[in-house]
Amino acid sequence: MNNAFTWPRRGIYLITPDEADTARLLARLEPLLALRPALLQYRNKPAGPALRASQAHALQARCLAHGVPLVVNDDWRLALEAGAAGAHLGEDDGALAEARARAPGLWLGASCYNQFDRARAAVAAGADYVAFGAFFPSGTKPLASRADPGLLREARALGRPMVAIGGITPDNAAGLVAAGADLLAVIGGVFDAPDPVAALRSLQHLFETPEPETDTP
Numbered sequence: 423m424n425n426a427f428t429w430p431r432r433g434i435y436l437i438t439p440d441e442a443d444t445a446r447l448l449a450r451l452e453p454l455l456a457l458r459p460a461l462l463q464y465r466n467k468p469a470g471p472a473l474r475a476s477q478a479h480a481l482q483a484r485c486l487a488h489g490v491p492l493v494v495n496d497d498w499r500l501a502l503e504a505g506a507a508g509a510h511l512g513e514d515d516g517a518l519a520e521a522r523a524r525a526p527g528l529w530l531g532a533s534c535y536n537q538f539d540r541a542r543a544a545v546a547a548g549a550d551y552v553a554f555g556a557f558f559p560s561g562t563k564p565l566a567s568r569a570d571p572g573l574l575r576e577a578r579a580l581g582r583p584m585v586a587i588g589g590i591t592p593d594n595a596a597g598l599v600a601a602g603a604d605l606l607a608v609i610g611g612v613f614d615a616p617d618p619v620a621a622l623r624s625l626q627h628l629f630e631t632p633e634p635e636t637d638t639p
């Protein structure tokens with residue numbers, strides 16, 4: 423990895439909700455960025471190219487102000503243009519190997535769903551981290567395929583940071599950390615909570631205990 427930021431290793435990987443109103447998006451994010459999540463991903467599925475570009479630039483400015491690395495979902499070119507730290511690519515987002523070749527300085531993450539083989543291929547293509555999910559039913563992505571925490575134990579052997587995603591809340595996340603997740607990616611568990619700041623704090627607490635053993639079979 424080659425980036426102005428140091429890779430955060432462990433913590434909460436906050437992902438933005440779909441929000442067309444940029445002022446409102448920034449207002450919702452500001453108190454959360456003040457808590458310094460490990461990473462922020464800009465994700466806005468219904469947004470068109472112009473809104474995505476302007477929101478990515480606006481978020482990059484706020485992330486820099488708070489010292490939080492920004493990752494852009496789906497689009498490594500936009501990540502480069504906005505000066506973000508990374509891009510996250512899934513099965514519909516182009517070849518990771520091309521992104522690796524064209525954007526050598528970006529952190530690149532790969533969605534691996536519930537598939538160990540996909541993670542192995544992503545690492546071979548140059549992924550800096552691999553993401554697995556969905557570990558719980560997700561209101562954001564109700565049709566996401568489901569993953570088992572045992573996959574995290576198996577994938578530790580790949581030697582890359584592992585992100586867990588899908589329906590994660592302060593009440594269900596501890597088992598994923600125990601299974602070896604380095605980062606917990608969360609949308610609804612924070613943004614749909616009655617008190618998003620309190621929810622993010624609770625999730626961050628999970629990483630304040632010592633790291634679990636990682637070399638058990």
Ligand SMILES: Cc1ncc(COP(=O)(O)OP(=O)(O)O)c(N)n1
Nearest residue numbers: 495510511512513533553585587607
């Ligand atoms: C950290 C993280 N993990 C998984 C995803 C999902 O990516 P993808 O499968 O491309 O689906 P969309 O998010 O693009 O709908 C993610 N974005 N971030």
Ligand SMILES: Cc1nc(C(=O)O)sc1CCOP(=O)(O)O
Nearest residue numbers: 555556560562588589608609610
């Ligand atoms: C964007 C996404 N990807 C998933 C996967 O399994 O790859 S689950 C998911 C939704 C994450 O949002 P929430 O925290 O609200 O469930």
Ligand SMILES: [Mg+2]
Nearest residue numbers: 496511512515
């Ligand atoms: Mg995608």
